[in-house]
Amino acid sequence: NAGVTQTPKFQVLKTGQSMTLQCAQDMNHEYMSWYRQDPGMGLRLIHYSVGAGITDQGEVPNGYNVSRSTTEDFPLRLLSAAPSQTSVYFCASSSSGANVLTFGAGSRLTVL
Amino acid sequence: GQNIDQPTEMTATEGAIVQINCTYQTSGFNGLFWYQQHAGEAPTFLSYNVLDGLEEKGRFSSFLSRSKGYSYLLLKELQMKDSASYLCAVREYNTDKLIFGTGTRLQVFP
Numbered sequence: 001n002a003g004v005t006q007t008p009k010f011q012v013l014k015t016g017q018s019m020t021l022q023c024a025q026d027m028n029h030e031y032m033s034w035y036r037q038d039p040g041m042g043l044r045l046i047h048y049s050v051g052a053g054i055t056d057q058g059e060v061p062n063g064y065n066v067s068r069s070t071t072e073d074f075p076l077r078l079l080s081a082a083p084s085q086t087s088v089y090f091c092a093s094s095s096s097g098a099n100v101l102t103f104g105a106g107s108r109l110t111v112l
Numbered sequence: 113g114q115n116i117d118q119p120t121e122m123t124a125t126e127g128a129i130v131q132i133n134c135t136y137q138t139s140g141f142n143g144l145f146w147y148q149q150h151a152g153e154a155p156t157f158l159s160y161n162v163l164d165g166l167e168e169k170g171r172f173s174s175f176l177s178r179s180k181g182y183s184y185l186l187l188k189e190l191q192m193k194d195s196a197s198y199l200c201a202v203r204e205y206n207t208d209k210l211i212f213g214t215g216t217r218l219q220v221f222p
Contacts, residue, residue, distance in 0.1 A: 042214035103154035
């Protein structure tokens with residue numbers, strides 16, 4: 001089992017560019033979520049999904065979109081990147097609900 | 113919403129015991145989690161408490177008091193590899209959100 005796979009691991013963007021962070025899990029987990037981690041701020045919840053076709057906002061959703069068309073995939077889209085979105089992004093999943101989370105390895109995004 | 117507080121940094125000596133505290137204020141509580149995160153890596157699950165009391169798992173134990181909004185993680189027989197950040201997280205009732213505190217960075221010295 002690969003677990004939770006995030007791509008890319010590193011990305012540099014210019015202000016205003018768009019991109020998608022990919023997240024895929026092969027554990028048939030219903031629950032998936034995206035967090036960002038900044039120094040001194042801890043992990044902050046961006047968006048989450050309790051199952052295919054269902055998404056909801058977390059603590060810091062502005063500037064990000066998500067969709068959940070399949071159980072396996074939960075992409076995070078930045079429509080117009082801003083320097084404030086420079087961060088490390090983690091995708092995480094659990095079998096049901098916000099239970100024990102399995103995290104991906106993280107994606108480090110720099111916006112210039 | 114949630115307000116979760118942890119000390120920013122702690123230091124301890126190899127072989128010693130350390131207690132990392134976490135206090136929370138929440139509009140609805142449905143469980144508390146502890147995660148460990150080594151520098152540059154993803155968090156990994158350590159423990160879970162939903163009822164009051166102590167949960168023991170090897171060298172690590174976690175305690176919860178729901179009436180006081182308080183939890184602690186106890187690490188015994190500290191090893192150098194325990195140098196990491198320890199994250200407290202609270203699951204909100206009815207929303208399925210897992211909200212993290214800012215984490216406690218623990219440094220273990222020989």
